[in-house]
Amino acid sequence: MAQNAFAADCNTLPNPVYIQTGDTQEPLMKSLGQSLRESKVNPITIIYKTSGSCTNIDAMYKATSLTTNPQYIPSSTEDPTWDPSKPTPQCTIDPSGVPLDLAISALFVSSCDPSTPPAGIGLFQGPVQPYVFIVPKASSQKAITAEEAYFVFGFGAAGKIEPWTDESSYFIRTTTKSTLLTMAAAIGVPGAKWKGVMLDKSSEVLNSVATSPNPEKTIGIMGAEIYDANRDKVNTLAFRAFKQTHAYYPDATATSFDKRNVRDGHYTIWSPTVYLAPVDAQGNLKNARVKYIVDMILSKTVTPTPDFNPLDIIISKGLVPDCAMQVTRSFEGGDLSLYSPAERCGCYYESRVGSPGASCTVCSTDVECNGGKCRFGYCEAK
Amino acid sequence: MKNQWIITSTCFLAFGLCLLACDDPLPSNTSSTTSSSSSGDGGAGGMGGQGGASTCVNNPMTHIEIINACTDAEKIDKTVTLPLLQADGTLPPLP
Numbered sequence: 001m002a003q004n005a006f007a008a009d010c011n012t013l014p015n016p017v018y019i020q021t022g023d024t025q026e027p028l029m030k031s032l033g034q035s036l037r038e039s040k041v042n043p044i045t046i047i048y049k050t051s052g053s054c055t056n057i058d059a060m061y062k063a064t065s066l067t068t069n070p071q072y073i074p075s076s077t078e079d080p081t082w083d084p085s086k087p088t089p090q091c092t093i094d095p096s097g098v099p100l101d102l103a104i105s106a107l108f109v110s111s112c113d114p115s116t117p118p119a120g121i122g123l124f125q126g127p128v129q130p131y132v133f134i135v136p137k138a139s140s141q142k143a144i145t146a147e148e149a150y151f152v153f154g155f156g157a158a159g160k161i162e163p164w165t166d167e168s169s170y171f172i173r174t175t176t177k178s179t180l181l182t183m184a185a186a187i188g189v190p191g192a193k194w195k196g197v198m199l200d201k202s203s204e205v206l207n208s209v210a211t212s213p214n215p216e217k218t219i220g221i222m223g224a225e226i227y228d229a230n231r232d233k234v235n236t237l238a239f240r241a242f243k244q245t246h247a248y249y250p251d252a253t254a255t256s257f258d259k260r261n262v263r264d265g266h267y268t269i270w271s272p273t274v275y276l277a278p279v280d281a282q283g284n285l286k287n288a289r290v291k292y293i294v295d296m297i298l299s300k301t302v303t304p305t306p307d308f309n310p311l312d313i314i315i316s317k318g319l320v321p322d323c324a325m326q327v328t329r330s331f332e333g334g335d336l337s338l339y340s341p342a343e344r345c346g347c348y349y350e351s352r353v354g355s356p357g358a359s360c361t362v363c364s365t366d367v368e369c370n371g372g373k374c375r376f377g378y379c380e381a382k
Numbered sequence: 383m384k385n386q387w388i389i390t391s392t393c394f395l396a397f398g399l400c401l402l403a404c405d406d407p408l409p410s411n412t413s414s415t416t417s418s419s420s421s422g423d424g425g426a427g428g429m430g431g432q433g434g435a436s437t438c439v440n441n442p443m444t445h446i447e448i449i450n451a452c453t454d455a456e457k458i459d460k461t462v463t464l465p466l467l468q469a470d471g472t473l474p475p476l477p
Binding site: 142143144145147148150151154155158159160161162188189190193238240241243244245246247248249252253254260261264265266268327335336337338 | 437438442443444445446448449450451453454455456457458459460462463464465466467473476477
């Protein structure tokens with residue numbers, strides 16, 4: 001069935017929230033959007049357009065209206081066969097344009113625009129987004145160091161780093177994309193100086209790498225959640241940062257999905273996602289539906305209580321919620337420092353991506369936690 | 383006697399597995415305090431670790447200690463060849 005068979009005027013969709021987001025966050029938009037659309041307590045329709053993070057930030061800062069037809073999450077009535085693995089249908093936008101309710105960046109906003117945000121625009125730091133180097137299944141490569149990546153992407157063939165000496169086999173993103181800019185900060189090569197074939201979509205990078213006729217010489221970059229969903233098509237490389245003694249995967253092993261090395265600092269290529277939206281003079285989000293969405297993504301208590309688990313959706317999309325992080329940084333590629341979230345969820349996170357650590361204790365009330373807090377069914381220190 | 387043999391064998395097995403899976407812990411107060419190379423605007427970043435000593439840090443505090451903290455996570459060691467590396471071991475400026 002054609003995905004546009006249910007095309008509708010966007011303004012006829014119930015309780016809409018217009019979002020412009022990086023394509024690394026599209027899996028989250030789809031899954032969270034499906035739950036929101038089907039919610040019995042607070043149904044919301046996510047209507048979204050994907051674009052580069054820097055473009056999204058600029059659109060929110062300059063109040064640029066949405067004028068091209070966006071995607072939307074259909075209800076089960078509109079399309080009983082739709083699920084988040086499928087493309088989303090388009091709706092027809094009002095030709096005069098519709099203001100954006102929410103913009104999503106998958107990297108530090110300062111990486112795109114170091115200026116102070118305009119008055120009336122709030123920035124809210126969300127889950128962490130890891131990024132990875134990928135190679136074809138047929139490649140024998142297992143790891144790349146920051147120094148190698150500096151020469152590969154900064155010098156191209158002239159960098160003489162074997163086997164990556166063919167610039168036409170480097171599949172990268174354009175300079176407004178969080179994937180490129182986060183990688184750029186990690187290896188010390190500014191986005192504008194990268195060598196390789198710049199592609200607009202993660203799906204194009206995936207396809208180009210997976211089907212490369214020169215697998216050993218091929219390398220690409222993408223968000224970890226895209227890789228996680230396509231591990232049957234490409235491999236990821238372990239990464240060794242500057243001053244690091246070993247290379248590590250984002251996960252504890254090449255085959256796990258636990259993002260343990262992102263959480264504890266052994267894997268350094270990541271950025272926080274940032275949610276940008278209009279706020280009042282007190283810094284509170286103006287749009288109640290936007291506040292509902294942003295608060296649930298930030299693992300805050302929302303009213304009404306959703307009839308699904310937002311944290312599970314975030315975790316299932318390869319993102320690491322702030323409450324599960326053990327390290328932090330304050331700017332793109334910046335040094336890591338130890339981090340203790342105000343309300344931890346590390347044990348619950350581990351339970352969803354593998355098994356909880358030996359120190360994690362199941363609980364139902366705070367009393368069972370020896371002074372700690374019972375969160376999501378596990379004792380946390382706070 | 384049989385139980386004692388089992389306990390002894392288990393201890394040796396555990397020790398052996400640790401040798402395979404764990405780094406040699408390095409007290410954090412003996413770790414490097416050199417700051418990591420920054421991601422400046424195309425300038426020659428400091429030369430990163432070329433593999434470095436096979437040590438790890440317990441109770442990490444600084445960036446370098448955090449990225450080199452002891453872990454049983456899978457690690458990949460790679461010997462790299464960097465033909466354009468400068469004589470002093472630093473990265474050359476980007477073209």
